[in-house]
Amino acid sequence: MLSATASFALFFFVIFFALLSVALLAVVAVALKKLTEQVEKLTTMAEPAIAKATDTLDTVQRITMSVGEKADHILSRSETATDNVSDRVERTAAVVQTAVTTPLINLSSWASGVAKGFSVYGGMVTGKSNGHTHKSDTSKE
Numbered sequence: 001m002l003s004a005t006a007s008f009a010l011f012f013f014v015i016f017f018a019l020l021s022v023a024l025l026a027v028v029a030v031a032l033k034k035l036t037e038q039v040e041k042l043t044t045m046a047e048p049a050i051a052k053a054t055d056t057l058d059t060v061q062r063i064t065m066s067v068g069e070k071a072d073h074i075l076s077r078s079e080t081a082t083d084n085v086s087d088r089v090e091r092t093a094a095v096v097q098t099a100v101t102t103p104l105i106n107l108s109s110w111a112s113g114v115a116k117g118f119s120v121y122g123g124m125v126t127g128k129s130n131g132h133t134h135k136s137d138t139s140k141e
Helices: 004-126 135-139
Strands: none
Touching: none
16 A cells, blocks of 8 residues: 555645636636626627717608618609609690791792792793793694
């Protein structure tokens, strides 16, 4: 068996390592407690910032929704205004065609007819033929 000195040394080493293990566990426990306290302090400090950020995000969301609704309203009104302007342009073009273009075409046709008539009359008076046969030309045959 073991001698008393070896038993004592073995007992001393077992007790020493047991106490050392307990001391290390105590140090780890104290370190965890301090770490927990630091995390709680940081959480306490971060909570107002998180609350403020949440409020800011809520405000941004409300503003974005409001801007979106206003943009939709503006686009709707713009579409209506564009349709109205387009209809007015079409009606104005029809009125211009009816009131201005058609009388100008008629006037131009009338003026062309009068000019052609004077041209033919002038040719008959001077005796020049301008491509039209006169009664006197056909009776000579």
